[in-house]
Amino acid sequence: MKAVLIASFLCALAGSFSFVAPKQTQTDTRPVAEVVHWWTSGGESAAIRSLASAYNTRGGHWVDTAIAGGSAARTTVINRILGGSPPTAMQFVVGNELDDLIHARMVNHIDRVARQQRWDQVLYPLLVESVVRNGKFYAIPVNVHGANWLFYxxxxxxxxxxxxxxxxxxxxxxxxxxxxxxxxxxxxxxxxxxxxxxxxxxxxxxxxxxxxxxxxxxxxxxxxxxxxxxxxxxxxxxxxxxxxxxxxxxxxxxxxxxxxxxxxxxxxxxxxxxxxxxxxxxxxxxxxxxxxxxxxxxxxxVGGDAFGFSRSDDPAVIQAQELLALTMMDPQTQRAFNRAKGSLPARMDIEPEGLDYCDKKGLDILRDPSKQVPxxxxxxxxxxxxxxxxxxxxxxxxxxxxxxxxxxxxxxxxxxxx
Missing domain, CATH: 3.40.190.10 (Periplasmic binding protein-like II)
Structure with a gap:
C-alpha cells in the first residue's frame, strides 16, 4: 500500500514540473552527463572513475555527483526530479527500486540502444528481468554482485x-x-x-x-x-x-x-x-x-548495480544518456570497472581479465544457472x-x-x- 501511495504521489507531481538537465556550453558541445551515485569508499571511487574516464574518452563530459549512502542518494534524486532539476543518470540497485519512478513516468527507457546492442542476449537473464518493465529496458545493469560472501x-x-x-x-x-x-x-x-x-x-x-x-x-x-x-x-x-x-x-x-x-x-x-x-x-x-x-x-x-535515466525529451539529454549506455556496456569498460569494484561483469559474452582466486571461485558458480539465487x-x-x-x-x-x-x-x- 505504501508503494502505491508513493507512486500516486509521484504521478500527481510529475506533470507539475518542467525537467531541466545539465546544459552544454557554447564552447563545450560534448554530451554532458551528470551522474548521481553513492560510491565513496576507496574501491568504489576507483570503479566510478573508470566509468567517468571511459565516458569522457568517448567524447562525453561526465559530471560526478557522489552522495554517501544509498538511501540519501535515492532521496536526493527523487527530490531533484520533483524539483525540476534531475540528473542525467542515477544509480540504483537492480530489482524493484526503479518501479515507482517508472510508474510515475519520471524515467526514460533506453530500449533503442539495448535492442541494437542485444542486451537481452548478452546479459545474465536475472539481470534482464530486473531492469525490463513492459518489454523495455529502463536501466543499465553494470555488474553482478554476490552478497553472500564470507571474507577472512x-x-x-x-x-x-x-x-x-x-x-x-x-x-x-x-x-x-x-x-x-x-x-x-x-x-x-x-x-x-x-x-x-x-x-x-x-x-x-x-x-x-x-x-x-x-x-x-x-x-x-x-x-x-x-x-x-x-x-x-x-x-x-x-x-x-x-x-x-x-x-x-x-x-x-x-x-x-x-x-x-x-x-x-x-x-x-x-x-x-x-x-x-x-x-x-x-x-x-x-x-x-x-x-x-x-x-x-x-x-x-545474484544482485548488482544499475543506472537509470531521468525523463527528458531534450535531444541533448537523450544523446548523453545513450552515450552513457554504450559506454557502460562496452566490454573493455565492463572489465575495468568490475576489476576495481570487486564484482563480475554483467555481460556473459566477455571473459574478465586479471581474475584472482575469489573472482574465479565466484564466476565458476555464477555461470551455472542452477546455482544462481536472486x-x-x-x-x-x-x-x-x-x-x-x-x-x-x-x-x-x-x-x-x-x-x-x-x-x-x-x-x-x-x-x-x-
Missing part, C-alpha cells in the same frame, strides 16, 4: 592454525580461536542494511535454498513461522557474542578494514569488499580468503523488504526478543502488505 584474514588464520571455514561448525570454531587469542572474531557494521544482509546470508547458507525462496519469494506462512526459520534467527543471534561493542553505525568498508588490518578475523559482506582489499594492496588467496555461501551448497546470491531486492517490494529489515534490526538490537517472536512478527507484517 588468511595470514591471521595461518598464524592460528585455522583452515578456511567450509561449514558453520568451522565458522564458530574459528570464531572461538580468534576470540581466545585476542582478536575480534567478526567485523560487523551495525547499519540496518548490513544486519539484513548478514541475516539473509545465514538464511541461504544455514537455512538452505528452499527455505530462502519460501520466505522471500513465496512468503509462505508455513515457512515464515517454521522452526527452520527460528533456527536461522537463533544462528543470527549467536553472532552478537562475536562482534565488538563499537559496531553500531559502523560503515561496511570500515568493518572490511578491520579484517584487512587483522583487528578482526572475518566479515560477512558482498563481493564489493574485494575492491577494498585490492585498494589496500592485498591479494586474494594470500592476504585474505573468501567463501561463497558458507556450507555445502555452492550458491551465488537477491532480496529482486524478490520483495521495497515495502516488504523494509518490513523484513525492521524486524531483523529489532531482533539484533533486542536480545530479549525470541526467534519465535521474530518469526510471528514477520509473518504478521508480511501478511498485512499487499
Amino acid at each position: 584474514n588468511k595470514k591471521l588464520f595461518d598464524e592460528l592454525g585455522l583452515k578456511e571455514p567450509r561449514s558453520w561448525d568451522d565458522f564458530f570454531h574459528a570464531a572461538r580461536v580468534l576470540k581466545a587469542n585476542g582478536h575480534i572474531p567478526l567485523a560487523f557494521g551495525g547499519e540496518a542494511w548490513q544486519e539484513r544482509m548478514t541475516f539473509l546470508n545465514i538464511l541461504l547458507s544455514y537455512g538452505g535454498r528452499e527455505l530462502y525462496e519460501d520466505v522471500l519469494s513465496y512468503r509462505r506462512p508455513s515457512a515464515v513461522t517454521s522452526p527452520e526459520l527460528e533456527n536461522v534467527f537463533r544462528a543470527f543471534a549467536r553472532l552478537r557474542d562475536l562482534v565488538d561493542e563499537g559496531h553500531p553505525g559502523r560503515n561496511w568498508n570500515d568493518a572490511t578494514n578491520m579484517v584487512i588490518t587483522g583487528r578482526a578475523g572475518m566479515q560477512f559482506m558482498g563481493d564489493w569488499a574485494k575492491g577494498e582489499f585490492r585498494a589496500a594492496g592485498q591479494q586474494a588467496g594470500i592476504d585474505y580468503g573468501c567463501v561463497l555461501n558458507l556450507g555445502n551448497q555452492p550458491l551465488f546470491m 537477491d532480496v531486492v529482486m524478490l520483495m517490494t521495497p515495502d516488504q523488504k523494509g518490513l523484513l529489515t525492521d524486524i531483523v534490526t529489532e531482533f539484533w538490537h533486542r536480545p530479549s526478543m525470541t526467534p519465535k517472536e521474530a518469526t510471528e512478527k514477520l509473518a504478521a507484517a508480511l501478511a498485512a502488505v499487499i
Whole structure:
C-alpha cells in the first residue's frame, strides 16, 4: 500500500514540473552527463572513475555527483526530479527500486540502444528481468554482485592454525580461536542494511535454498513461522557474542578494514569488499580468503548495480544518456570497472581479465544457472523488504526478543502488505 501511495504521489507531481538537465556550453558541445551515485569508499571511487574516464574518452563530459549512502542518494534524486532539476543518470540497485519512478513516468527507457546492442542476449537473464518493465529496458545493469560472501584474514588464520571455514561448525570454531587469542572474531557494521544482509546470508547458507525462496519469494506462512526459520534467527543471534561493542553505525568498508588490518578475523559482506582489499594492496588467496555461501551448497546470491535515466525529451539529454549506455556496456569498460569494484561483469559474452582466486571461485558458480539465487531486492517490494529489515534490526538490537517472536512478527507484517 505504501508503494502505491508513493507512486500516486509521484504521478500527481510529475506533470507539475518542467525537467531541466545539465546544459552544454557554447564552447563545450560534448554530451554532458551528470551522474548521481553513492560510491565513496576507496574501491568504489576507483570503479566510478573508470566509468567517468571511459565516458569522457568517448567524447562525453561526465559530471560526478557522489552522495554517501544509498538511501540519501535515492532521496536526493527523487527530490531533484520533483524539483525540476534531475540528473542525467542515477544509480540504483537492480530489482524493484526503479518501479515507482517508472510508474510515475519520471524515467526514460533506453530500449533503442539495448535492442541494437542485444542486451537481452548478452546479459545474465536475472539481470534482464530486473531492469525490463513492459518489454523495455529502463536501466543499465553494470555488474553482478554476490552478497553472500564470507571474507577472512588468511595470514591471521595461518598464524592460528585455522583452515578456511567450509561449514558453520568451522565458522564458530574459528570464531572461538580468534576470540581466545585476542582478536575480534567478526567485523560487523551495525547499519540496518548490513544486519539484513548478514541475516539473509545465514538464511541461504544455514537455512538452505528452499527455505530462502519460501520466505522471500513465496512468503509462505508455513515457512515464515517454521522452526527452520527460528533456527536461522537463533544462528543470527549467536553472532552478537562475536562482534565488538563499537559496531553500531559502523560503515561496511570500515568493518572490511578491520579484517584487512587483522583487528578482526572475518566479515560477512558482498563481493564489493574485494575492491577494498585490492585498494589496500592485498591479494586474494594470500592476504585474505573468501567463501561463497558458507556450507555445502555452492550458491551465488545474484544482485548488482544499475543506472537509470531521468525523463527528458531534450535531444541533448537523450544523446548523453545513450552515450552513457554504450559506454557502460562496452566490454573493455565492463572489465575495468568490475576489476576495481570487486564484482563480475554483467555481460556473459566477455571473459574478465586479471581474475584472482575469489573472482574465479565466484564466476565458476555464477555461470551455472542452477546455482544462481536472486537477491532480496529482486524478490520483495521495497515495502516488504523494509518490513523484513525492521524486524531483523529489532531482533539484533533486542536480545530479549525470541526467534519465535521474530518469526510471528514477520509473518504478521508480511501478511498485512499487499
